[in-house]
Amino acid sequence: MNTHYGRFGGQYVAETLMAPLKELEAAYESAGNDPAFRREFEEILRDYVGRESPITYARRLSDHLGGARIILKREDLNHTGAHKVNNTVGQALLARRMGKRRLIAETGAGMHGVATATVAALFGMPCEVYMGAIDVERQSPNVERMKMLGAKVHAVTEGSATLKDAMNEALRDWVTNCDDTFYVIGTVAGPAPYPQMVRDFQSVIGVEARRQCLEKYGRLPDQAIACVGGGSNAMGLFAGFIDDPSVRLVGVEAGGKGLASGEHAASINGGRIGVLHGSKTMLLQTADGNVIDTYSVSAGLDYPGVGPEHCHLHDTGRAEYSVINDDEAVAAFDALCRFEGIIPALESSHALAEAIKRAPSLPKDALLLVNLSGRGDKDMENVMRYKAGAKKAD
Amino acid sequence: MSRRIEESFAKAKAEGRGAFVAYLTIGYPTLAKSEAAADALVAGGVDVLELGVPFSDPFADGGVIRAAAYEALRQGVTIDDVIALAGRLRAKHPATGLVLFTYYNLVFSKGLESFAEAAAAAGIDAVLAVDLPLEEREELLSVLRPKGIGYIPLIAPNTPLERVADSANGLENSFLYIITVKGTTGERKELPPDLLGRLDAIRAVSPLPVAAGFGISTRAQAEAVSAHADGFIVGSALVKRLGAEDELKGGLLP
Numbered sequence: 001m002n003t004h005y006g007r008f009g010g011q012y013v014a015e016t017l018m019a020p021l022k023e024l025e026a027a028y029e030s031a032g033n034d035p036a037f038r039r040e041f042e043e044i045l046r047d048y049v050g051r052e053s054p055i056t057y058a059r060r061l062s063d064h065l066g067g068a069r070i071i072l073k074r075e076d077l078n079h080t081g082a083h084k085v086n087n088t089v090g091q092a093l094l095a096r097r098m099g100k101r102r103l104i105a106e107t108g109a110g111m112h113g114v115a116t117a118t119v120a121a122l123f124g125m126p127c128e129v130y131m132g133a134i135d136v137e138r139q140s141p142n143v144e145r146m147k148m149l150g151a152k153v154h155a156v157t158e159g160s161a162t163l164k165d166a167m168n169e170a171l172r173d174w175v176t177n178c179d180d181t182f183y184v185i186g187t188v189a190g191p192a193p194y195p196q197m198v199r200d201f202q203s204v205i206g207v208e209a210r211r212q213c214l215e216k217y218g219r220l221p222d223q224a225i226a227c228v229g230g231g232s233n234a235m236g237l238f239a240g241f242i243d244d245p246s247v248r249l250v251g252v253e254a255g256g257k258g259l260a261s262g263e264h265a266a267s268i269n270g271g272r273i274g275v276l277h278g279s280k281t282m283l284l285q286t287a288d289g290n291v292i293d294t295y296s297v298s299a300g301l302d303y304p305g306v307g308p309e310h311c312h313l314h315d316t317g318r319a320e321y322s323v324i325n326d327d328e329a330v331a332a333f334d335a336l337c338r339f340e341g342i343i344p345a346l347e348s349s350h351a352l353a354e355a356i357k358r359a360p361s362l363p364k365d366a367l368l369l370v371n372l373s374g375r376g377d378k379d380m381e382n383v384m385r386y387k388a389g390a391k392k393a394d
Numbered sequence: 395m396s397r398r399i400e401e402s403f404a405k406a407k408a409e410g411r412g413a414f415v416a417y418l419t420i421g422y423p424t425l426a427k428s429e430a431a432a433d434a435l436v437a438g439g440v441d442v443l444e445l446g447v448p449f450s451d452p453f454a455d456g457g458v459i460r461a462a463a464y465e466a467l468r469q470g471v472t473i474d475d476v477i478a479l480a481g482r483l484r485a486k487h488p489a490t491g492l493v494l495f496t497y498y499n500l501v502f503s504k505g506l507e508s509f510a511e512a513a514a515a516a517g518i519d520a521v522l523a524v525d526l527p528l529e530e531r532e533e534l535l536s537v538l539r540p541k542g543i544g545y546i547p548l549i550a551p552n553t554p555l556e557r558v559a560d561s562a563n564g565l566e567n568s569f570l571y572i573i574t575v576k577g578t579t580g581e582r583k584e585l586p587p588d589l590l591g592r593l594d595a596i597r598a599v600s601p602l603p604v605a606a607g608f609g610i611s612t613r614a615q616a617e618a619v620s621a622h623a624d625g626f627i628v629g630s631a632l633v634k635r636l637g638a639e640d641e642l643k644g645g646l647l648p
Contacts, residue, residue, distance in 0.1 A: 003529075010529070010530050011527060011529050011530060012498055012525045012526060012527075012530055013525055013527065014453075014454045014524055014525055014527075014548065014550070015527055015547075015548040015549065015550040015553060015573065016550035016551070016552060016573060016576050016577075018527050018528075018529075018550070018553070018557075019550070019552040019553065019554075020552075158460065158464070159450065159451065159464075164451060165451075167453075168451050168452070168453040169453075171453040171454075172453060172454075172577075172578050175454065175576060175577060175578065176576055176577040176578065177576075178552075178576060179576075272503075274499045274502065274503050275497075275498050275499040275502050275525070276451060276499060277451075277453070278525075283499070285499070285503060288472040288473060288474070288500070288503070288504075289449075289473065289499045289500040289501075289502070289503030289504060290449060290450035290451075290467065290500075291450045291451050291499075
């Protein structure tokens with residue numbers, strides 16, 4: 001199994017976690033060779049998640065911009081409202097196959113927590129979710145959803161009280177309870193085999209979108225654009241097009257208040273190589289090697305590292321990574337609401353904002369495929385609060 | 395290469411006791427108090443000092459050491475401060491083994507070559523990186539080896555014996571740090587019932603001395619472990635007392 005991606009990746013964990021990681025590697029390999037596993041995974045994605053998700057031509061928005069056509073991959077229409085569930089279904093199936101009785105997860109925006117709590121209910125497994133206390137506050141609807149689904153939510157108050165601290169606490173739980181507990185990581189970060197495993201489970205996004213584009217437009221998109229926090233929806237989208245050199249792969253990082261402000265979560269654009277949560281990654285860190293508190297209006301992108309494969313794709317130049325600030329993301333959020341009747345997640349609004357930036361200067365027959373990775377119901381309060389704050393600042 | 399760690403364990407053995415390895419989070423409660431505590435520990439008979447470098451994301455640590463690390467970071471203590479402190483301790487205590495105990499990013503971020511150089515100049519004998527298992531350690535070992543600095547591997551309750559042997563392989567002036575329980579650092583009322591048998595099994599395959607840590611806080615626990623290991627490690631129990639400002643009065647272990 002591939003554990004490194006160029007300079008990145010690896011298994012930088014405490015020794016107690018090496019045995020569980022090897023057990024997971026072996027189980028994942030054996031599941032990959034078992035057609036029955038694949039069948040069950042696909043059946044649940046179809047009958048429970050509601051796949052495949054459509055692609056939608058954002059006609060009024062594209063006309064308004066007057067350039068390329070913007071096509072949305074509608075992961076927001078999945079059960080639970082985001083792409084996260086593709087991965088949690090896969091990992092829960094694997095947990096059951098390994099005889100693990102309990103699921104734990106970290107969550108930022110709460111979408112991965114909800115998706116884990118959902119599959120835990122579906123499979124009848126107890127579930128505990130770690131969430132930074134700040135995120136608990138700014139994404140309270142998702143906290144209620146997790147509780148409704150029977151999960152126990154732990155608010156983590158240490159450090160910056162966001163996603164990285166939730167992941168620290170989940171790792172502490174796992175190192176203590178690894179015999180009977182499966183750690184469902186929500187993104188393409190963490191120690192091997194998680195980056196590859198999560199990418200594989202999410203690759204359904206890109207595989208479907210590629211086929212749908214060919215069917216509907218008779219051609220591949222010119223660019224495939226997705227937001228990148230840890231980077232699982234982007235890796236899932238990119239996986240479908242990685243061998244199509246004509247398709248530009250564009251990851252969009254959270255610029256927060258702007259790279260120059262220091263208050264952002266753009267690990268590739270603003271960080272340097274480091275080690276966190278099990279892998280070598282581009283990391284937002286101080287000169288002394290301590291991890292910096294990140295900031296983004298979007299809780300789901302608020303993470304100081306990024307999946308190792310993204311770092312490698314950046315190194316090789318196969319993918320490019322740009323930055324969208326809070327104000328641009330919120331403007332894109334508004335635009336999609338008004339022009340298309342779709343309320344996008346703030347995370348996905350970053351990808352959308354990049355497409356909105358690029359579209360006007362491109363020809364009308366150009367296709368920009370944007371991964372609309374989640375819906376924005378969870379962000380309503382947050383957006384209203386952001387706008388109130390912005391008004392005050394004016 | 396220094397022989398201080400090897401010699402510390404040999405000396406304890408000759409005296410019919412387990413080597414006493416003590417961990418401190420450097421910078422807690424202050425840098426000056428860490429230095430005073432280290433002096434007191436050496437005076438009290440500690441053979442090897444582990445100098446813990448505070449890290450922003452201590453995901454392998456329990457509450458006591460985490461709180462200490464956050465406080466040290468709040469005061470701005472960096473890995474360079476810890477290396478500088480090691481240098482001062484080396485000058486005062488020429489025979490004491492000094493281990494730099496760290497999360498890997500702190501040394502990786504500093505630049506491995508420049509870290510190794512600074513550590514060697516300070517008289518650090520060995521490095522222990524919490525999150526650097528066998529699979530990933532060669533990168534660090536390749537810069538430590540030429541400087542004569544050793545490496546301390548961790549052995550977990552679920553580490554197979556074959557892997558124990560692999561972990562010890564090629565190391566000198568070192569010991570195996572045996573983690574007594576699955577979990578984070580911190581005191582435990584009772585050590586696991588199968589621990590002593592496990593220590594015997596590890597010792598049988600290890601060419602290096604074997605010391606047990608995580609959860610040891612009393613003299614009775616240290617003595618029980620020492621009958622089946624070459625040494626014992628005390629961390630959280632000491633860090634907690636330093637926070638309570640008792641300055642280790644009344645002996646190092648209750």
